[in-house]
Amino acid sequence: MMNFNFFRNRSLAIDLGNNNTLVRDKNNLLVSQPSYIVFNVENNTVKAVGEQAYSMFEKHHDELKPVKPLKGGVIADYDSASRMIHELVRQVNGKSFMSGYEYIISGIPFSTTEVERRALRDALGQFNAKHTYLMYEPLAAAMGMGLDIQEPNGKMVIDIGGGITEIVIISLSGVAAFQSVKIAGDTFDQEIQDHFRRNYNMAIGLKTAEQVKIKVGAVVDTLVDKPEPMIVRGKDLMEGIPVTRKIDHSEVAHILDKSIGAIEHAVIQTLETCPPELAADIYLNGIHITGGNAYLRGLRQRFEDRIKLPVHIDDEALHSVSKGAAKALQDPKKYRSVLME
Numbered sequence: 432m433m434n435f436n437f438f439r440n441r442s443l444a445i446d447l448g449n450n451n452t453l454v455r456d457k458n459n460l461l462v463s464q465p466s467y468i469v470f471n472v473e474n475n476t477v478k479a480v481g482e483q484a485y486s487m488f489e490k491h492h493d494e495l496k497p498v499k500p501l502k503g504g505v506i507a508d509y510d511s512a513s514r515m516i517h518e519l520v521r522q523v524n525g526k527s528f529m530s531g532y533e534y535i536i537s538g539i540p541f542s543t544t545e546v547e548r549r550a551l552r553d554a555l556g557q558f559n560a561k562h563t564y565l566m567y568e569p570l571a572a573a574m575g576m577g578l579d580i581q582e583p584n585g586k587m588v589i590d591i592g593g594g595i596t597e598i599v600i601i602s603l604s605g606v607a608a609f610q611s612v613k614i615a616g617d618t619f620d621q622e623i624q625d626h627f628r629r630n631y632n633m634a635i636g637l638k639t640a641e642q643v644k645i646k647v648g649a650v651v652d653t654l655v656d657k658p659e660p661m662i663v664r665g666k667d668l669m670e671g672i673p674v675t676r677k678i679d680h681s682e683v684a685h686i687l688d689k690s691i692g693a694i695e696h697a698v699i700q701t702l703e704t705c706p707p708e709l710a711a712d713i714y715l716n717g718i719h720i721t722g723g724n725a726y727l728r729g730l731r732q733r734f735e736d737r738i739k740l741p742v743h744i745d746d747e748a749l750h751s752v753s754k755g756a757a758k759a760l761q762d763p764k765k766y767r768s769v770l771m772e
C-alpha cells in the first residue's frame with residue numbers, strides 16, 4: 432500500500448517555458464522536455480509529448496496535429512498546454528499525481544496580463560495542490576543563479592528565452608525597473624529561416640534553423656573560438672529539389688544583428704528608467720544573462736562593448752528559472768513575498 436502522506440507532502444517547481452518545460456521537486460530535476468504536444472486528429476488523443484513530440488514537428492502527416500502551446504512565453508492554447516503539462520508530470524508520478532500536492536510553484540513572465548496569469552493558474556489547478564503559487568520568472572532566474580534578491584542591492588537580470596526576453600532590475604525582492612520584448616529564440620530561428628528563403632531561394636525547417644543557431648550561432652563576427660561552418664540541408668524553392676549550403680558564424684551574426692540590437696536598446700532603456708542608487712549597484716554587480724539564448728557565441732563581448740558594464744553569462748542558462756522556483760519550494764515562508772496566489 433502506498434503511503435497517502437507521502438503524496439500529500441510532495442511539491443513541484445515548474446518552469447512552463449515557451450520552448451522547454453522543466454519540473455523539479457525540492458532537490459532534483461524530474462523533467463526537462465521541449466514544450467510540444469502531438470494529437471491524433473481522429474480521436475483527439477495525445478500521440479506524443481516533449482522530446483518525442485518535438486521530433487515529429489515538421490515531419491508529420493494529416494492524421495497528426497502537432498501543437499506548441501505557448502507563444503511569447505505564455506499559454507496561447509489552453510487545452511493543449513493543460514494536457515501537455517498533465518502528461519509531463521504524469522511521466523514522473525504515474526497515475527498517482529491526482530492524490531495531490533502540498534505546494535506547486537510555477538514561473539510566469541513578469542510582463543503578463545491578469546488573463547495570461549489566470550490561464551496558467553487554471554492549468555495548474557488540475558494538480559489539486561494545497562497551495563499553488565506563481566513566481567515571476569526573472570526573479571526565479573536570479574535566485575536560480577544564486578543571487579540574493581532580498582537585499583537592498585540592485586541586480587540586473589536578462590532572460591533571453593524562446594518566446595520572450597525580459598530585462599529586470601531587482602532589489603528588495605521586487606522589480607524596480609523592467610522592459611520586455613517579444614524578441615527571443617523563436618525570432619532568431621525565424622530570421623535564419625527567412626534569410627535562407629530570401630537570399631538563397633532555399634526553404635529550411637525551423638528545427639534546422641534552430642540547429643544553425645546552436646551550432647554556428649554568434650552575435651559578433653570576431654570570435655576567438657570559431658565554430659566549424661555548418662552544412663545546411665533544405666529545399667530549392669525554384670526546382671523543388673533537396674539542396675545544401677554552407678553557413679558560418681559571421682553570417683549568423685549578421686542575420687541576428689538587428690534583433691540583438693533591439694535587445695540592447697531595451698537594456699539601455701531599463702538602465703535609463705532605473706533609480707540612480709540602483710544604477711550604481713549595477714555598475715558594480717554587472718549584468719547577469721540567462722535563458723537558452725544566453726549561449727549565443729560572443730554575447731558577452733558584444734554586450735560589454737555596447738553597454739560598458741561587466742556581463743556574466745549563466746553557465747546553466749536553461750535551468751535558472753526552475754532552480755529558483757525549487758529554492759522557493761524549500762522555504763516558501765522565507766520567499767512568501769515573491770509568491771503570487
Ligand SMILES: Nc1ncnc2c1ncn2[C@@H]1O[C@H](COP(=O)(O)OP(=O)(O)OP(=O)(O)O)[C@@H](O)[C@H]1O
Binds near residue numbers: 727
Ligand atoms: N547552445 C545554444 N545556443 C543558442 N541558443 C540556444 C542554445 N541552447 C538552447 N538555445 C535556445 O534557447 C531557447 C530555449 O531557452 P529557454 O528554455 O530558456 O526558453 P523558455 O524558457 O522555453 O522560453 P520563455 O522563457 O520565452 O518562456 C530556444 O530558443 C533554443 O533554441
Ligand SMILES: [Mg+2]
Binds near residue numbers: 449590593722
Ligand atoms: Mg524561460
